[in-house]
Amino acid sequence: MFDLKSLQVFESFDKQTLDSGGPFRLAGALLRAPGPLIRDLGSGHRIAERAGALFFLTVALCAGYGAILGLFYPGTQTLFAAIKVPIIVAGSALLCTPTLFVFNALGGSRLSYAQTLGLALLMAAALGLMLAAFAPIVWFFGVSTEGRAFMAALHLGVFAVSVGFGLRTLNLARRYIEFRGGTPVLGTGLFLIWSALVVLVGLQMAYWFRPLLMPGPFHSGERGLFISYLLGS
Amino acid sequence: MNATAVLRADASDLPLRTVLVPLVLGSAVFGASIGSYVGGAQILYAAIKMPLFLLSTLAICMALFGALAAPVIGAARAVGVAVRTIGVTAILLGGLAPPLMLLGLTLPKPEPKGYQAMVLALTAAVAIAGSIAVGRLARELGSRRLAFSWVAVYGFTGAQMAWLLKPWIGYTLEADRFLPLKDNLHGNFYEAAWQTLLNLLR
Numbered sequence: 001m002f003d004l005k006s007l008q009v010f011e012s013f014d015k016q017t018l019d020s021g022g023p024f025r026l027a028g029a030l031l032r033a034p035g036p037l038i039r040d041l042g043s044g045h046r047i048a049e050r051a052g053a054l055f056f057l058t059v060a061l062c063a064g065y066g067a068i069l070g071l072f073y074p075g076t077q078t079l080f081a082a083i084k085v086p087i088i089v090a091g092s093a094l095l096c097t098p099t100l101f102v103f104n105a106l107g108g109s110r111l112s113y114a115q116t117l118g119l120a121l122l123m124a125a126a127l128g129l130m131l132a133a134f135a136p137i138v139w140f141f142g143v144s145t146e147g148r149a150f151m152a153a154l155h156l157g158v159f160a161v162s163v164g165f166g167l168r169t170l171n172l173a174r175r176y177i178e179f180r181g182g183t184p185v186l187g188t189g190l191f192l193i194w195s196a197l198v199v200l201v202g203l204q205m206a207y208w209f210r211p212l213l214m215p216g217p218f219h220s221g222e223r224g225l226f227i228s229y230l231l232g233s
Numbered sequence: 234m235n236a237t238a239v240l241r242a243d244a245s246d247l248p249l250r251t252v253l254v255p256l257v258l259g260s261a262v263f264g265a266s267i268g269s270y271v272g273g274a275q276i277l278y279a280a281i282k283m284p285l286f287l288l289s290t291l292a293i294c295m296a297l298f299g300a301l302a303a304p305v306i307g308a309a310r311a312v313g314v315a316v317r318t319i320g321v322t323a324i325l326l327g328g329l330a331p332p333l334m335l336l337g338l339t340l341p342k343p344e345p346k347g348y349q350a351m352v353l354a355l356t357a358a359v360a361i362a363g364s365i366a367v368g369r370l371a372r373e374l375g376s377r378r379l380a381f382s383w384v385a386v387y388g389f390t391g392a393q394m395a396w397l398l399k400p401w402i403g404y405t406l407e408a409d410r411f412l413p414l415k416d417n418l419h420g421n422f423y424e425a426a427w428q429t430l431l432n433l434l435r
Contacts, residue, residue: 031303133300136293137390144397145421 002179009172010179013038023053023060030057030126034169035176041118042111042177042185051114054121055090061128062086068139069212072151077215084209084218085131092202093124099197103190110183122173123198127166134158152213163202167195236324239317249313252320259320259327260284263358266330269337270351270402278411282398284323290391291319297386305376315383318370325362333358351402396422 002010013035018025029037040050062085070081094117101116111119141154174185186194206212207226209219236255238247264283268276298315299308306314336354340347363384371380395401397417400410 028303028308031300032307130300133297136296137386140293140390141393141421144393144418145424146419147421147424150421150424 002175006175006179010176013176014180023057026050026053026125027057027061027129030122030129030169034172037122038173038176039180041115041122041173042181044112044115047112047114047118051118051121054118054125058090058093058121058124058128059086061125061132062089065128065131065135065138066212068135068142069155071139072142072148072213073215075215077211080216080218081212084212088202088205088209089124089127090121092198092205093120095201095205096120096194096198100186100194103194104186107184107187107190109185111177111185119170119173123166123170126169127162130162130165131158134162148213155213163199167198170195236327239320240324247317249316252316255327256287256316256320256323257284259323259325260287261327262330263323263326263333266334266337267351267355267401269334270340270342270348272338274411275400279401282401282412286391286394286398287319287323290387290394291315293394294383294386294390298383301379301382301386302374305374305379314370314373317373318366321369322362322366325365326358329358329362348402355402392422396425 013033016029016033016035018029018033018036026037037050040046063082066085067078067082069085070078097113097117097120100120101111101113104111104116138154138158142151145151171191174191178185203226207224210216236259239252239255260283261280264279264281265276267283268279295312295315299311302308302311302314333354336351340350342348367380367384370383371377374380374383397414398412399417400413
């Protein structure tokens with residue numbers, strides 16, 4: 001069920017504590033000692049406070065990264081991107097929460113909707129943290145290069161790594177909650193399907209809110225599918 | 234002496250300011266040896282730019298280093314480990330400076346082969362110093378995977394920083410430009426490398 005390495009990780013999580021839950025303290029805990037936060041999400045303890053702090057963290061960190069993304073063309077685009085990136089990240093997580101709740105229930109989980117929302121926001125906050133960690137590097141390339149294609153590729157790479165980190169954090173959380181509670185939380189197969197879903201939703205949201213890097217309107221209202229854009233049609 | 238203290242295997246307790254002085258001196262000496270091929274003002278220019286290159290690349294990468302290392306050693310300790318690793322690299326590079334300076338003073342110029350030999354020697358020196366420092370880093374972090382991820386991030390960012398701060402050896406043999414920022418902001422290292430590859434394949 002759980003391999004030795006996972007058990008060792010979970011045992012270390014059991015020993016971790018978190019006194020207060022302000023957003024920035026949570027950011028440190030998310031990186032270093034996520035055990036108490038995940039325990040609270042799993043038990044429903046202080047769920048509103050935890051979910052609220054995770055939402056705030058997601059918005060703040062994503063807005064920071066968005067501003068740096070938009071600095072490639074300083075001006076209105078900086079503000080637009082700072083608003084759009086949190087909408088894309090938090091919006092994708094929130095849009096996919098009902099699916100996560102249903103998948104959880106399918107697997108026999110007893111997590112409430114609020115707890116499920118907390119898990120989705122945990123993933124989004126972890127994603128935002130990784131974006132923030134990459135921000136100085138992206139800023140440096142943004143101010144030292146003129147190549148739009150290179151910058152687009154760089155941002156795509158950063159988002160790919162950050163999404164991977166966010167989903168990995170969610171995977172860790174669901175397995176730890178299962179370890180402590182004894183009841184399954186979102187089996188591996190359903191977790192993979194939900195991961196693919198949230199990535200697809202995120203890509204479509206990013207496409208719908210384009211442009212992100214280039215200057216343009218906040219929202220063009222133009223409909224389309226991100227796949228057709230990728231295929232160049 | 235501070236430099237030998239930094240190089241010792243048990244240097245993990247050294248305060249950061251103890252590491253910074255040999256870091257700056259070692260990298261400045263290495264920079265001067267690179268600039269010796271062109272000579273004149275280029276010796277001073279490269280001596281100033283090399284510590285700037287190492288420390289500014291580290292500063293830019295530090296947030297990501299901290300995020301990657303937080304679950305393993307904590308973000309705060311990660312700062313010390315990162316600075317000490319760059320310190321070890323800089324001191325080793327400083328130690329390799331004298332033979333490099335000899336090459337710089339004796340290689341033929343202007344001559345493509347002389348320039349290329351200098352570039353190769355510089356690359357070899359960085360490879361030697363870097364390999365030793367990475368080995369030390371992996372031991373301090375307790376994780377080779379984490380060490381290699383740090384190296385990948387630093388290398389990726391450092392390549393662009395080196396591009397931004399060029400010239401280093403100075404193919405044109407002109408030492409009249411400390412930092413032609415306006416020229417360097419056109420293109421970037423990776424675009425130039427890609428274009429070079431395309432040209433080779435055509």
